[in-house]
Amino acid sequence: MTISFRATALILTAAMALSACAQGGLRGGDDAVNLNSAQGAFGSVSDPRSIAYFNQIVGDRVLFAVDQSSLDGASMSVLDGQAEWLMSNPEFTALVEGHADEQGTREYNLALGARRAAAVRDYLVSRGVAANRINTISFGKERPIEICSDESCYSQNRRAVTVLSAGAGV
Amino acid sequence: MLLTRRSLIRSASGFAAAATLPVLAPGLVRAQGRPLRLEITEGVIEPLPFAIPSFIARNGAAADAAADVTRVIAADLRGTGLFRQIPDSAHISRVTSFDAPIVYPDWQAINAQALIVGEVEQQGSRLIVRFRLFDVFSQQPLGDGLQFVGNRDGWRRMAHNVADQVYERITGEAGYFDTRVVFVHEEGPKNARLKRLALMDYDGANVQFLTDSRSLVLAPRFSPTGDRIIYTSYESGQPRVYLMDVASVTRRPLEAVSAGNMTFSPRFTADGGSVVFSMEQGGNTDIYRVPVGGGARSQLTNAPSIETAPSFSPDGRQMVFESDRTGGQQIYVMPAGGGEAQRISRGSGRYGTPVWSPRGDYIAFTKQERGRFHIGVMRTNGTEERLLTASFLDEGPTWAPNGRVLMFTRETAGADGAPAVYSVDISGRNLQRVATPGMASDPSWSPRLP
Numbered sequence: 281m282t283i284s285f286r287a288t289a290l291i292l293t294a295a296m297a298l299s300a301c302a303q304g305g306l307r308g309g310d311d312a313v314n315l316n317s318a319q320g321a322f323g324s325v326s327d328p329r330s331i332a333y334f335n336q337i338v339g340d341r342v343l344f345a346v347d348q349s350s351l352d353g354a355s356m357s358v359l360d361g362q363a364e365w366l367m368s369n370p371e372f373t374a375l376v377e378g379h380a381d382e383q384g385t386r387e388y389n390l391a392l393g394a395r396r397a398a399a400v401r402d403y404l405v406s407r408g409v410a411a412n413r414i415n416t417i418s419f420g421k422e423r424p425i426e427i428c429s430d431e432s433c434y435s436q437n438r439r440a441v442t443v444l445s446a447g448a449g450v
Numbered sequence: 451m452l453l454t455r456r457s458l459i460r461s462a463s464g465f466a467a468a469a470t471l472p473v474l475a476p477g478l479v480r481a482q483g484r485p486l487r488l489e490i491t492e493g494v495i496e497p498l499p500f501a502i503p504s505f506i507a508r509n510g511a512a513a514d515a516a517a518d519v520t521r522v523i524a525a526d527l528r529g530t531g532l533f534r535q536i537p538d539s540a541h542i543s544r545v546t547s548f549d550a551p552i553v554y555p556d557w558q559a560i561n562a563q564a565l566i567v568g569e570v571e572q573q574g575s576r577l578i579v580r581f582r583l584f585d586v587f588s589q590q591p592l593g594d595g596l597q598f599v600g601n602r603d604g605w606r607r608m609a610h611n612v613a614d615q616v617y618e619r620i621t622g623e624a625g626y627f628d629t630r631v632v633f634v635h636e637e638g639p640k641n642a643r644l645k646r647l648a649l650m651d652y653d654g655a656n657v658q659f660l661t662d663s664r665s666l667v668l669a670p671r672f673s674p675t676g677d678r679i680i681y682t683s684y685e686s687g688q689p690r691v692y693l694m695d696v697a698s699v700t701r702r703p704l705e706a707v708s709a710g711n712m713t714f715s716p717r718f719t720a721d722g723g724s725v726v727f728s729m730e731q732g733g734n735t736d737i738y739r740v741p742v743g744g745g746a747r748s749q750l751t752n753a754p755s756i757e758t759a760p761s762f763s764p765d766g767r768q769m770v771f772e773s774d775r776t777g778g779q780q781i782y783v784m785p786a787g788g789g790e791a792q793r794i795s796r797g798s799g800r801y802g803t804p805v806w807s808p809r810g811d812y813i814a815f816t817k818q819e820r821g822r823f824h825i826g827v828m829r830t831n832g833t834e835e836r837l838l839t840a841s842f843l844d845e846g847p848t849w850a851p852n853g854r855v856l857m858f859t860r861e862t863a864g865a866d867g868a869p870a871v872y873s874v875d876i877s878g879r880n881l882q883r884v885a886t887p888g889m890a891s892d893p894s895w896s897p898r899l900p
Contacts, residue, residue: 385759385845386668386846387728387758390689390715391756395733395756397733418712424641427641428865429863429867
């Protein structure tokens with residue numbers, strides 16, 4: 281029974297990986313970056329209209345203090361750049377993912393991630409981006425990008441990531 | 451599974467049913483000649499010794515089942531931490547027939563306080579399990595003999611039913627062995643975790659997967675009747691509450707899908723007729739209630755802070771939840787229909803994930819303080835707080851249906867950190883890891899199965 285179960289799990293894992301690659305396309309986000317950055321699916325960093333440029337030059341994410349969803353000066357300046365880029369590239373829509381570190385209960389962290397995503401969306405809207413171009417989602421503590429259990433990782437995980445999609449409607 | 455049970459009154463000689471057992475002094479201290487009784491609440495330090503000779507196979511076909519049933523009953527009782535099994539090798543008497551008289555001195559000599567005798571019979575696809583429980587030092591049966599009849603493949607449930615009977619007769623508390631646990635099975639590295647809903651017996655047997663790993667799923671909870679599960683899934687792209695029928699493994703969104711807002715942290719109301727959950731709008735999270743069969747959603751909290759993790763008192767009149775309205779997470783109680791909330795958590799640190807005991811007497815919670823996590827219990831007015839566990843990350847308690855044991859998630863630290871399900875007595879004793887097929891989190895304990 282254990283053996284057949286493990287075999288099933290492996291097949292499912294493989295299927296997941298395949299579907300993630302297939303979807304990679306123009307989607308950014310942490311999962312897609314890990315899978316696709318090498319293939320250049322986001323275009324070239326030297327092309328200022330590319331997702332790669334947005335992710336790496338403009339900066340696709342802002343970080344937060346413990347339990348906080350307020351934006352500091354550095355975050356606002358990154359988001360100013362995001363807003364500017366979004367307004368000059370109207371064919372893109374954005375999904376803002378809110379995340380938390382692992383030092384918290386699951387459901388509170390979901391709510392906290394939503395707060396962070398909303399703080400970013402509200403700021404982008406305040407800088408002129410149309411509200412209907414931005415959706416939000418929270419992953420709570422479910423999708424860490426750094427996996428150690430100390431502040432050096434936690435600080436990277438307390439984040440809101442702006443993930444671009446081409447075309448109207450996310 | 452169909453499971454029938456009846457008393458074995460005819461076949462018992464002088465079996466006086468233990469109608470009302472007097473409450474005795476704590477622990478094992480008991481006067482000679484008084485009925486066997488274990489008081490859990492008084493704090494048992496020394497487990498009660500019992501003997502369970504392998505159940506007799508009434509026919510050859512029942513040989514395997516007899517051994518298996520015996521093993522599971524013994525494991526149930528040992529697993530409580532309240533009972534200690536005397537190994538078969540120490541037995542003096544051999545039980546050769548279910549109806550043979552008990553040679554009490556032989557069991558007294560090895561200090562067996564309780565003796566469980568049983569037999570198993572297989573008739574085609576049916577299995578019959580019979581047992582009797584004896585109070586060795588009073589030299590009398592403890593309650594009637596009982597017979598359970600079910601399908602051959604339901605042998606574990608029959609064993610759990612026997613263990614429940616033994617536990618109940620000796621402790622006076624309801625048993626919790628014939629129960630299931632829904633949980634989240636986890637696979638993969640920490641930064642790419644796959645999660646699936648899964649169901650298992652309370653002891654980790656009979657694992658059944660309810661979802662595949664394509665969509666992230668979180669925090670399933672049983673309905674009060676055990677036939678439905680409410681949980682959060684990302685299958686629509688957004689976190690959303692889903693309702694699953696356990697028997698058919700079919701699911702539907704709790705409400706007609708509305709764009710944008712995240713719904714999560716669902717739990718059934720005490721009568722099972724409604725679900726309370728959190729909904730996030732524009733970054734703010736409040737608690738709502740909606741009838742399971744459809745109907746208007748009502749808003750129970752309305753604050754700019756995070757209100758989540760609602761749980762109802764068993765009488766349905768009050769709701770406990772967590773809120774960060776004063777800064778950090780704290781626990782509040784309010785009338786079920788809405789109204790003013792009273793903060794009940796008063797210690798230092800942060801308090802979340804409150805769950806009302808099915809007995810109504812305690813609220814279990816997660817406490818976070820100075821980088822450590824604890825599972826604890828407090829009275830429903832916040833007094834008598836007791837922390838039961840401490841680790842890098844403990845969270846999300848769920849009650850056994852008798853309100854004496856909790857399961858929760860414990861996660862280890864670091865890049866290889868992994869979650870597992872643990873159980874602990876509300877006394878803080880008997881911390882154990884629950885057997886699961888892999889990494890596991892977010893357990894929810896079913897009621898006693900019908």
